[in-house]
Amino acid sequence: MISKNFSSFYFAFFLLPFLFQSIHGATQNKINGAPNIVILFADDLGYGDLGAFGHPTIHTPNLDRMAAEGMKLTQFYVPATVCTPSRAALVTGRYPVRSGMCSDQRAVLFPDSEGGLPASELTIAEILKEQGYATACLGKWHLGHLPPYLPTRHGFDYYFGIPYSNDMSPRQNDWEGAQKFPEIPLMEGEKVIDNEPDQGLLTRRYTEKAIGFMRENQDQPFFVYLPYTFPHVPLYASPEFKGASRRGLYGDVVEEIDWSVGEIMNFLKTNGLAENTLVLFTSDNGPWLVMQNRGGSAGLFHEGKGTAWEGGVREPALAWWPGVIPAGSVSMALASTLDFLPTAAALAGAELPKGHVLDGYNLMPQLKQEKESVREAMFIYLGQTLYAVRKGPWKMHFVTMSKRYQPDKRVVKTHDPPLLFNVEEDPGEQHNLAEEHPDIITELTRLAEQHLNSIDAPPTLLNARIGE
Numbered sequence: 433m434i435s436k437n438f439s440s441f442y443f444a445f446f447l448l449p450f451l452f453q454s455i456h457g458a459t460q461n462k463i464n465g466a467p468n469i470v471i472l473f474a475d476d477l478g479y480g481d482l483g484a485f486g487h488p489t490i491h492t493p494n495l496d497r498m499a500a501e502g503m504k505l506t507q508f509y510v511p512a513t514v515c516t517p518s519r520a521a522l523v524t525g526r527y528p529v530r531s532g533m534c535s536d537q538r539a540v541l542f543p544d545s546e547g548g549l550p551a552s553e554l555t556i557a558e559i560l561k562e563q564g565y566a567t568a569c570l571g572k573w574h575l576g577h578l579p580p581y582l583p584t585r586h587g588f589d590y591y592f593g594i595p596y597s598n599d600m601s602p603r604q605n606d607w608e609g610a611q612k613f614p615e616i617p618l619m620e621g622e623k624v625i626d627n628e629p630d631q632g633l634l635t636r637r638y639t640e641k642a643i644g645f646m647r648e649n650q651d652q653p654f655f656v657y658l659p660y661t662f663p664h665v666p667l668y669a670s671p672e673f674k675g676a677s678r679r680g681l682y683g684d685v686v687e688e689i690d691w692s693v694g695e696i697m698n699f700l701k702t703n704g705l706a707e708n709t710l711v712l713f714t715s716d717n718g719p720w721l722v723m724q725n726r727g728g729s730a731g732l733f734h735e736g737k738g739t740a741w742e743g744g745v746r747e748p749a750l751a752w753w754p755g756v757i758p759a760g761s762v763s764m765a766l767a768s769t770l771d772f773l774p775t776a777a778a779l780a781g782a783e784l785p786k787g788h789v790l791d792g793y794n795l796m797p798q799l800k801q802e803k804e805s806v807r808e809a810m811f812i813y814l815g816q817t818l819y820a821v822r823k824g825p826w827k828m829h830f831v832t833m834s835k836r837y838q839p840d841k842r843v844v845k846t847h848d849p850p851l852l853f854n855v856e857e858d859p860g861e862q863h864n865l866a867e868e869h870p871d872i873i874t875e876l877t878r879l880a881e882q883h884l885n886s887i888d889a890p891p892t893l894l895n896a897r898i899g900e
Contacts, residue, residue, distance in 0.1 A: 466563065466653040467753070468646075468700075468709040469776050471556075472693060473522065473657070475515065475572060475597075475664040477748065478719030480731025481686055485748045487729065489678040490686050494694030495750065498713065502752030503761040503799055509768045509810045509822070510717055511791075513737060513744040515574045515597060516540040516894065517813070518716040518769070519659065523555045523575070523586070525773030525792040529816055529887055533575070535894035536815035539738070541574060543600050543613040547893035548576015549586060554788060556773045557587030557655060563780040566649035569593065570638045571659040582622055588657075592620050592641045594634075598661050598668075603628055605666075631668035634661050635685075639692040643699050650703060655776070658696075659716075660689055665723050682726060697752070707755045710779065712772065714749040722835070734861045739833050740812040740819035742861055757799050765805035766822065771795045789886070811883050816892065818884060821876045825856035826869075828876040849873055 479485055483492040484499040512518040516539070517528035528534040531553050541548065549555075557567040568590040569583040576582065577595035584591050594616055599605045601616045615627040642658050662668070662685045669676075669684035673691070677683025693713060700706040719728030721736035721743075730736050730743030737744055749767065751757055770792035777784055778794040797803035812820040820829045829851040835841040852866040852873060866873055 466565070466781070467779050468654050468656075468705060469556075469560070469565075469779065470642075470656045470696065470700075470709060470711045471522075471658065471772060472696070472711065472713040473519075473571075473659040474689060474713075474715040475660055475662060476717065476720045476728065476737055477663055477686070477689075477715035478728035478730045478736065479733055479743070479746055479748050480729035481663075481719065482690075482748050484750070486731055487679075490683045491677065492687065492690040494690045494697065495713065498693060498697065498711070498750045498752045499760075501754060501759050502711075502750060502757045503763055505749040505751065505763045505765075505767050507764055507766050508714060508747050508749035509745050509766065509812070510715075510747055511745075511768060511770055511811065512813055513717050513739060514539045515572075515664075515716055517815075519574050520549060520553075521791075522716075522769040522772055523549070523557070523657075524553045525556075525770055525790045526553070527770070527791050527811065527813065527887070529813060529889050530789065530791075532890040532893040534813060534815050535892040536817060537892075538894045539815065541576060541596060541894055542609075542897075543577065543596060544897045544899075545576070545894065546578065546896045546898045548578060548581025550890075550893065551580065551585065553586075554785070555586045556776050557583070557657070559587070559773070559777050559782045559784070560653075560655045560780055561587045561589070563782050564652060565780065566645070566652055566654045567657075568642070568645045568655070569657045569659070570642045570645070571634075571657075572597065572661045572664075573659070577617075579622055582619075584622055590621070590645060593638065593659075594618055594629075594661060597664055598631055598634075599664070599666055601628065631661065631666070632670050632674070634668070635688045635692055636670050639695050642696060646696075646699060646705070647703070650705060653780070658692075660692070662686075662689060663728060665720060665726050667726055680725060682728060686728075707753075709753065710756075710775075711752040712750070713752075714769065715747045718744040718747070732860055735834055738814070740814060740829065741832070741834075742827075742855060742859060745812050751795075751799050753799070758801055761801060763798055763801075765798055766807040766810060767795060767798065768792065768807065768810060771807065809879060809883075811880070816889065818880060821880050821883075822855070823876060823879060825854045826852060826872050826876060827855045827861070828852050828873065828880075830880070850877070852876075 517534040520533035571593040617624040618626040618629040673688040718736040733742035735741035735743040793806040809823040
């Protein structure tokens with residue numbers, strides 16, 4: 433008969449290899465000193481669409497928990513107001529005017545566009561892959577659907593998703609131009625695996641693929657970029673979420689994204705990876721207001737998607753890294769998606785090429801509350817035109833556009849002198865203070881001129897169409 437002590441010893445000895453294997457991913461990453469990086473990127477989500485940012489009826493417990501366990505950034509900006517240029521800015525850390533990924537004529541890439549993100553651009557994925565990271569993009573790319581421009585040509589080991597917006601097909605849009613487009617392709621790698629996939633299952637499928645990728649690569653540092661298809665119109669939710677939100681279908685969609693965030697956080701915690709993973713959440717631009725109930729809310733900010741007003745460019749943003757980012761912290765300093773690439777590069781110990789112009793900064797001192805702010809100013813573009821400048825509490829508009837997606841009601845105005853708002857005191861941009869502060873107008877105008885002098889803009893890559 434085997435003694436009780438010997439049985440316990442034998443049981444522990446037998447399980448030791450399996451216990452070691454289960455924690456190997458977390459310990460190996462810590463030994464390497466390179467944290468995992470996860471970027472979760474919504475589409476057309478408004479500043480006021482999350483519980484943590486004040487929405488009264490959209491239930492977002494996981495994003496609220498992310499805020500409670502990490503940091504909420506309340507003055508976080510995107511440098512462009514629609515999908516393609518905003519995504520180009522995130523993956524390159526550069527204003528899209530530098531890469532040609534913007535246009536005054538065509539706001540975004542379409543299924544008939546022949547261009548995409550140039551091979552000469554350096555992406556987050558390329559930097560991290562060079563440092564030994566496994567890299568994946570799961571979701572809406574929108575930086576070129578032709579082979580030379582796909583994620584797999586820009587440093588991503590794996591891609592699963594749709595290459596452009598979910599309304600760009602005859603089945604999803606009755607707009608005349610959409611009738612000439614093909615069905616929306618769902619791609620894996622560089623291969624189309626389905627046409628017009630069930631969009632109600634996209635958020636779930638992206639999430640499952642992301643978790644599968646992290647599980648397969650947890651013994652090395654990984655970078656996961658998950659640009660959700662939603663809440664861009666048309667809206668779809670899975671059966672588990674459809675009809676669940678008091679906010680209607682838009683709320684259903686946002687609540688399913690919240691579920692996705694929770695699944696990813698839970699995976700990281702369960703597998704011992706949370707304390708070695710930086711997770712960032714934000715959106716590409718403000719809400720598509722002209723969609724009415726099908727669009728979101730900018731909260732107390734003016735206007736939405738497609739405009740340089742606060743509602744178009746200030747986004748809800750969260751940063752989560754247990755044990756590194758102080759729980760329940762709030763940063764009121766300027767920050768931007770432009771800062772994601774320099775932050776990732778610094779965490780990976782990567783040296784950027786000399787002479788490579790970046791417009792972002794390493795956010796870690798700000799996220800760790802070692803430094804109040806790392807960013808001095810933001811420049812806001814619509815297409816190739818500089819519309820506004822933000823520095824300190826001040827925001828100055830050279831040009832304004834309202835009702836951006838109602839062509840018969842668009843109002844574009846050039847202002848001389850420019851409009852000036854103190855957006856810390858007046859976040860709704862209601863009170864023009866230009867007459868009271870000509871010194872601020874002079875200072876910000878000089879800052880804008882210096883910025884524009886630094887831009888050596890290539891030709892836009894959005895206007896050319898296949899077959900032209």
